[in-house]
Amino acid sequence: MARHQPAVAEYLRELERALRDLQPDRRDEIVTEIEAHIDALLAEHGPLPSEADTRNVLERVGSPHDIAREARDDVETVPGRRRWTNVAAVIALPVPVLGWVVGGALLWLSDVWSTRDKIIGTVAGPGLFVLGGLSFVVASNDGRTVEPAVADPPGAVPDVAEAGGVGSGGGLGPFELLALGLVFLLPLATSIYLSRKLRTQSEREGRSSGPGGIGVVAVSAIAFLVLPLLLVVLEADPTPAAMFLLWGAGLVLLWLSDSWTTREKTLATLIAPGGGTLALLLLQGTDSDVRGLAGVAIFAIAALVPPIYLGRSLLRPHRSPGARDLADAH
Amino acid sequence: MVAGGQDKLLTQMRRGTLEFCVLALLREEERYAFDLVKTLGESDGMVTSEGTIYPLLSRLRRDGLVTTTWEESPSGPPRRYYRLTPKGDKALAGFIDEWRRFRDAVDHFVIERSNDGTASTRGR
Numbered sequence: 001m002a003r004h005q006p007a008v009a010e011y012l013r014e015l016e017r018a019l020r021d022l023q024p025d026r027r028d029e030i031v032t033e034i035e036a037h038i039d040a041l042l043a044e045h046g047p048l049p050s051e052a053d054t055r056n057v058l059e060r061v062g063s064p065h066d067i068a069r070e071a072r073d074d075v076e077t078v079p080g081r082r083r084w085t086n087v088a089a090v091i092a093l094p095v096p097v098l099g100w101v102v103g104g105a106l107l108w109l110s111d112v113w114s115t116r117d118k119i120i121g122t123v124a125g126p127g128l129f130v131l132g133g134l135s136f137v138v139a140s141n142d143g144r145t146v147e148p149a150v151a152d153p154p155g156a157v158p159d160v161a162e163a164g165g166v167g168s169g170g171g172l173g174p175f176e177l178l179a180l181g182l183v184f185l186l187p188l189a190t191s192i193y194l195s196r197k198l199r200t201q202s203e204r205e206g207r208s209s210g211p212g213g214i215g216v217v218a219v220s221a222i223a224f225l226v227l228p229l230l231l232v233v234l235e236a237d238p239t240p241a242a243m244f245l246l247w248g249a250g251l252v253l254l255w256l257s258d259s260w261t262t263r264e265k266t267l268a269t270l271i272a273p274g275g276g277t278l279a280l281l282l283l284q285g286t287d288s289d290v291r292g293l294a295g296v297a298i299f300a301i302a303a304l305v306p307p308i309y310l311g312r313s314l315l316r317p318h319r320s321p322g323a324r325d326l327a328d329a330h
Numbered sequence: 331m332v333a334g335g336q337d338k339l340l341t342q343m344r345r346g347t348l349e350f351c352v353l354a355l356l357r358e359e360e361r362y363a364f365d366l367v368k369t370l371g372e373s374d375g376m377v378t379s380e381g382t383i384y385p386l387l388s389r390l391r392r393d394g395l396v397t398t399t400w401e402e403s404p405s406g407p408p409r410r411y412y413r414l415t416p417k418g419d420k421a422l423a424g425f426i427d428e429w430r431r432f433r434d435a436v437d438h439f440v441i442e443r444s445n446d447g448t449a450s451t452r453g454r
Contacts, residue, residue: 037384062378062379066379067382
């Protein structure tokens with residue numbers, strides 16, 4: 001069609017952006033038809049419509065946002081996949097290494113967040129995690145001589161005692177605490193930030209708002225259990241203090257969230273920290289392979305089951321009541 | 331969720347009914363979108379943003395309730411004409427039945443009867 005005035009061109013661009021999550025042929029159809037509609041309306045004002053006429057015409061056609069909402073109400077967008085990947089990004093980001101890669105990729109592929117948010121997510125999440133991890137390594141090298149404050153059962157094998165022994169948290173200096181804070185809390189805070197943005201954005205676009213931000217973060221906090229598990233398996237220092245910190249944070253968020261039923265909350269609470277603690281007790285000061293193995297197994301269950309369980313029920317579709325149900329008549 | 335004022339109420343009511351008004355307009359003759367929108371726009375309160383009719387038309391077409399054909403226009407580019415399909419006709423007939431029943435049921439509750447038996451709307 002003929003070249004447009006800047007205002008019309010801008011409007012059409014905005015419309016295309018607003019419709020971006022429709023299937024392409026459908027989007028093209030709507031944009032083409034609306035373009036023709038605008039042209040027809042403008043033609044009523046003679047060959048050279050004034051700026052005011054153009055403004056009027058665009059006002060009559062309506063905001064791209066409204067049109068997009070209308071188009072979305074008959075859901076043939078791919079909201080499931082789209083929303084799922086966004087939630088996955090928020091959950092994955094705080095999890096070291098694999099999570100950074102996956103979460104970072106999903107974050108940057110998503111069109112929900114602004115570039116600014118994406119940079120924040122990348123730097124404040126994985127970036128600070130790396131920084132915090134480094135300083136923690138430095139700190140714990142300095143503090144190697146700190147003995148576990150909890151009395152281990154007599155006969156404990158020294159290296160196992162060391163592996164499980166920082167338990168009390170009493171040996172943590174201020175520097176270590178700071179490092180811990182950086183390592184674990186900032187990525188969490190970043191996830192909270194990103195999921196809040198995700199939520200407001202979803203609401204603005206008139207989609208069902210999906211899982212609550214707090215819920216997403218709770219899952220990611222609990223998913224952190226994967227990290228200590230990894231350390232246990234690698235026979236590195238599992239830093240139970242940090243683990244308890246995370247469980248605490250995750251559980252508080254879990255119980256604050258309205259995304260789960262009380263039953264689900266209770267189950268997750270019992271399985272994750274409950275199982276984790278049991279595993280720790282088993283691992284602590286044992287020289288038995290069977291006990292150690294059982295500990296690791298329980299740990300694996302405690303670490304993996306709750307995030308999967310909670311995540312699944314978080315993603316099950318639940319519609320906000322009353323919003324647009326009138327439309328579903330036929 | 332508390333109903334957010336008059337605007338929202340209208341939007342919701344329109345959402346369920348507008349598509350059938352479109353189908354009804356196509357019952358007699360085929361029309362092109364611009365013409366449809368104009369006719370709807372002349373009826374007070376049916377269409378506020380003309381652009382929102384296009385996603386609706388696109389959906390009706392995909393659902394097989396209308397078909398489209400391209401036809402030359404006496405002026406300007408070719409136009410897409412919309413026509414009711416038998417399926418659309420059936421959907422419309424079904425809606426009309428439902429609508430009468432629904433309208434009567436709502437009227438029964440919201441319209442006050444004066445002593446002589448004639449209906450009058452509340453609060454006018």
